[in-house]
Amino acid sequence: MSSIVIVGTGIAGITAAETLRAEGFSGAVTVIGDESAHPYRRPALSKDLLLGTMPAEKARLRGADYWNERGIEFRVSVAVISIDVAARTVRLDTGEELPYDALLLATGGRARGLEHSAGDAVLALRSMHDVAPLRAAIERTNSILVIGAGLIGSEVAATARGLGAEVTMLEAAPAPLHRVLPPQVGELYEQIHREQGVALHTSVRLTGLASDGTGGVRATAADGRVWSAGAALLAVGMVPNTLLAERAGLATADGIVVDEGYATSAPGVYAAGDVANCPNLVLGGRHRTEHWNSAQTQGAAAARAMLAGMEGASPAPAPEVPWCWSSQYGLNLQIAGWPQADDETVVRGSIAGRDFALLARRAGSLVGAVTLGRPKDLRAARVLIGEHPTIDPALLADESQDLTALSQRVPV
Template identity: 40%
Template structure:
């Protein structure tokens, strides 16, 4: 193969990307920008142009951002770049030995290199009533459209799950005059991600905005009356009234295609640090990939915008035969009410021994750092900006830091 162009000995075979998402579109762009001039096919089962998902629970859901703003590229760009964009087309099978993908209409597409950016799907709640018409999920743009309409008609909704999707959707509802009750099995929102110390901040935030938070509860069923959602029944027989329910209990990677093809799968399609799967000509990136992270020395699957954006570009380079070691520090952000936050790093539940605050969390303008053995594993800036690079450097350095200096606003982070 010519590493500069990505061409193989068989020029009739294309570079194929399965998943017309942010990750898929960014990978296609990188392939072209890095000199690949061969046939390039981008296949997606949605009818929409590739788009970014964060606005679906933020600006677009709230009606602040126009629809055009969610798209990664305009339609004309794909034509200009000679990308064969096939929307509304599902891939039903992958044959690594034959280098073929099979489409839902029975046709096949040969590939020289294949990238899986299949994403993830919302986890379903296995309780009676979960399939009622008034039960919603938020993953695709049509889901956000339905929720936007719901916010104009409903007075009371229940959100099941106090993760990022659940809380961001909850934050959008009160501004539309909708009363929200959040039901969460854990003791606090985002407890596995942030730990008790910082999770309390988000609990206080939503309570201050009139949200009814109920923790440590188990959902028994979704109540139906007259063919419509009427509420949610809990295990203690309490019934919470609602005109609609949003389920936000996490997402599962779309690995069925990879599993059926015999690729290694374990909480995602397993890849090495170059995003290469157990088949040397198949790569994976974004929500579907469980990639080896050389800095963290473990496989990691990250369901956040920055990972889809950056990991897909590295996968594209690897498809071209370049030396790649994807080691970017995990990063995500959220906007809820008047709170804006960025989080950099990675901490497993109970994987830290202390949290150090710089500033007062009660003011919702502070930094928080998760430490283990004096080393910063992750940092979060809340309503304080332009510090992400310094936090990332602390995380990546692995050096021990004096907690008192970390907490002192007079000490620049760059000097620690």
């Protein structure tokens, strides 16, 4: 009987397992993860779970019975420590060896660290187990120093303000969310955070992070400025978990290198989700995305590719325009594609009025979109980015032209 092993219990891994069964695979499916928690909604970590409006049980995606009913063996609190790509086996930290016909690495990433001497007062937020210590620190000290104003840092800052804490947020870039937002939207979010009482400081180059001598944290900048709080959250990005792949001799470069069918450099081994460095079938080149929705899409595509590979067929390429969302202070920000700070932009609606769709163009093509309160526009923009990138910018700017209607026909 054929056997497929999936390493990683995040959304990429479990979507792959579900897709295998949905596509009729009747062989053994084993999902292995080193977290003790069963699959849960990771986007809720910095929002509902941290705020306390969603109990941990409600964040779970599937119950134990769900896996049993589908004949999927689900192993938590177990780590894969090595892969023998020649023998097609994985070795577990329990001492077991499992054979596979196809193997999916959906190992995700870990929070990027910074050198510091503040001990347990410096925290991260990457898994369910990080939520309780972070919330306890916020409640105990009523203050938090957030280092990094990307998606996680910005959301934690908003949540901490919702808990009534004093929040100081430090960002090395000129504006919050600088890596994913055009400057004018970053400036809007800078204004929003300050309106909500966050002490936001941008263009900060940290030179020190240490204990303040009272159990809290003191951060020092190159220009001599100093900030203190009861605890600190490091939110300076993630590092893809490639160690297992590297030990097995797989090609890695900012993640595990895969082809358009999510196959790695080793026969029968695939990768998907945050850890996968994929060909960008829309813009060309390569990219690695760190979004929940992309991990779902990639998990399903990788499952189909594994089945095709086991049958000796080539999977159909699956171009994807990634998208993500962020909820801060009750505002629903959505981002699609690959917007960059220096893109040409077309704005529908009003950024100042906090009701807009911003469309980003580069070298004559539509490459990204950012919306606030316009989910239909974002869905349409994803189609346009993927299928009609050279659409006339005058059509994009004309609000009498419905974006959904434009996305359903080939623009002229």
